[in-house]
Amino acid sequence: RKSVHQICSGQVVLNLATAVKELVENSLDAGATNVEIKLKEYGAESIEVIDNGSGVKEDNFQALTLKHHTSKLQDFSDLTNVDTFGFRGEALSSLCALSNLSILTYHKSANVGTRLEYDHDGKIMKQTPCPRQTGTTVTLINLFSTLPVRYKEFQRNIKKEFAKMVHILQGYCIISQGVKLTCSNQINKGLWKINCGSDQWEHITQGNIYPVSLVPNRISGYISQPDHGQGRSSTDRQYLFINKRPCDFPKLTKLVNEVYHSYNRHQYPMCVLDISLSQDAVDVNLTPDKRKVLIQEEKLLLATVKSSLVSLFAPRAS
Numbered sequence: 001r002k003s004v005h006q007i008c009s010g011q012v013v014l015n016l017a018t019a020v021k022e023l024v025e026n027s028l029d030a031g032a033t034n035v036e037i038k039l040k041e042y043g044a045e046s047i048e049v050i051d052n053g054s055g056v057k058e059d060n061f062q063a064l065t066l067k068h069h070t071s072k073l074q075d076f077s078d079l080t081n082v083d084t085f086g087f088r089g090e091a092l093s094s095l096c097a098l099s100n101l102s103i104l105t106y107h108k109s110a111n112v113g114t115r116l117e118y119d120h121d122g123k124i125m126k127q128t129p130c131p132r133q134t135g136t137t138v139t140l141i142n143l144f145s146t147l148p149v150r151y152k153e154f155q156r157n158i159k160k161e162f163a164k165m166v167h168i169l170q171g172y173c174i175i176s177q178g179v180k181l182t183c184s185n186q187i188n189k190g191l192w193k194i195n196c197g198s199d200q201w202e203h204i205t206q207g208n209i210y211p212v213s214l215v216p217n218r219i220s221g222y223i224s225q226p227d228h229g230q231g232r233s234s235t236d237r238q239y240l241f242i243n244k245r246p247c248d249f250p251k252l253t254k255l256v257n258e259v260y261h262s263y264n265r266h267q268y269p270m271c272v273l274d275i276s277l278s279q280d281a282v283d284v285n286l287t288p289d290k291r292k293v294l295i296q297e298e299k300l301l302l303a304t305v306k307s308s309l310v311s312l313f314a315p316r317a318s
């Protein structure tokens with residue numbers, strides 16, 4: 001019998017990409033400079049995120065998997081001024097409800113590391129001392145196995161799920177300067193194969209993508225030029241960030257593609273755009289995964305981007 005919590009958790013963690021994203025965000029929030037993501041069978045068997053962040057303090061061992069527990073907000077006013085990826089305290093509690101979750105962590109305040117196994121209600125089932133360097137490893141086994149219908153669907157679409165996850169992860173690789181992120185996948189007990197990482201971007205673009213400052217101090221990043229042959233046949237290399245938070249902003253992506261298409265009908269640009277907005281002009285709290293954003297003065301923003309793009313492309317297009 002499924003619990004209400006399990007059903008709700010399935011709305012917080014929608015797919016492989018959300019699960020991995022939540023774990024990676026936690027590592028980044030913990031100040032990690034090295035984050036390793038290891039999947040087995042595209043994530044269908046297991047997902048492991050290993051970081052060298054602060055580690056978890058002992059008094060947080062039980063609380064961290066409780067619903068709405070977060071160590072990242074001190075009071076309500078913090079909510080309008082969040083500088084961490086996480087603040088809702090839903091990810092680990094949901095992941096416990098959806099998989100077999102265990103944590104290996106060491107925080108400098110402890111004598112030794114600890115291995116923790118949680119049940120589906122987020123309670124600690126087993127706690128054993130285990131040496132580890134400072135940081136945290138979170139392991140998920142059999143994601144979605146507690147939701148049989150989703151589980152089947154997940155297994156069936158695993159390669160698509162994996163591709164989507166790689167794209168989302170690549171966004172974090174691009175924006176997390178000074179952090180080494182690597183993702184690898186092991187199939188049929190073979191070698192771990194690296195699928196994306198922080199050093200991949202330059203490799204992908206081979207330097208043929210130009211830094212742009214569309215609106216000084218407001219919108220900056222990289223975009224390929226319509227006449228440069230660096231466009232793509234699909235939108236798979238487009239990344240948007242608001243205040244350095246990876247997000248989906250379909251209206252803006254559509255606009256960029258439309259302007260680009262008026263110079264080059266056959267391709268899509270590669271682009272990376274980071275938009276800086278004051279914290280109170282944007283709301284990322286619309287969906288649990290925080291990828292959907294609501295922006296004050298959205299029309300003005302879109303119009304400004306459009307005219308900047310036109311003047312960026314126009315002199316170059318023949």
Ligand code: ADP
Pocket residue numbers: 022026027029030051053054055056060064065069070071072085086087088089090091092093135136
């Ligand atoms: P949130 O990120 O919104 O606070 P989560 O459910 O993602 O909620 O995580 C709950 C808590 O667990 C965090 O507030 C943090 O204290 C702790 N935590 C999770 N992952 C890590 C990690 N990799 N390193 C250190 N602490 C972590």
Ligand code: MG
Pocket residue numbers: 022025026085086087089091
């Ligand atoms: Mg989190």
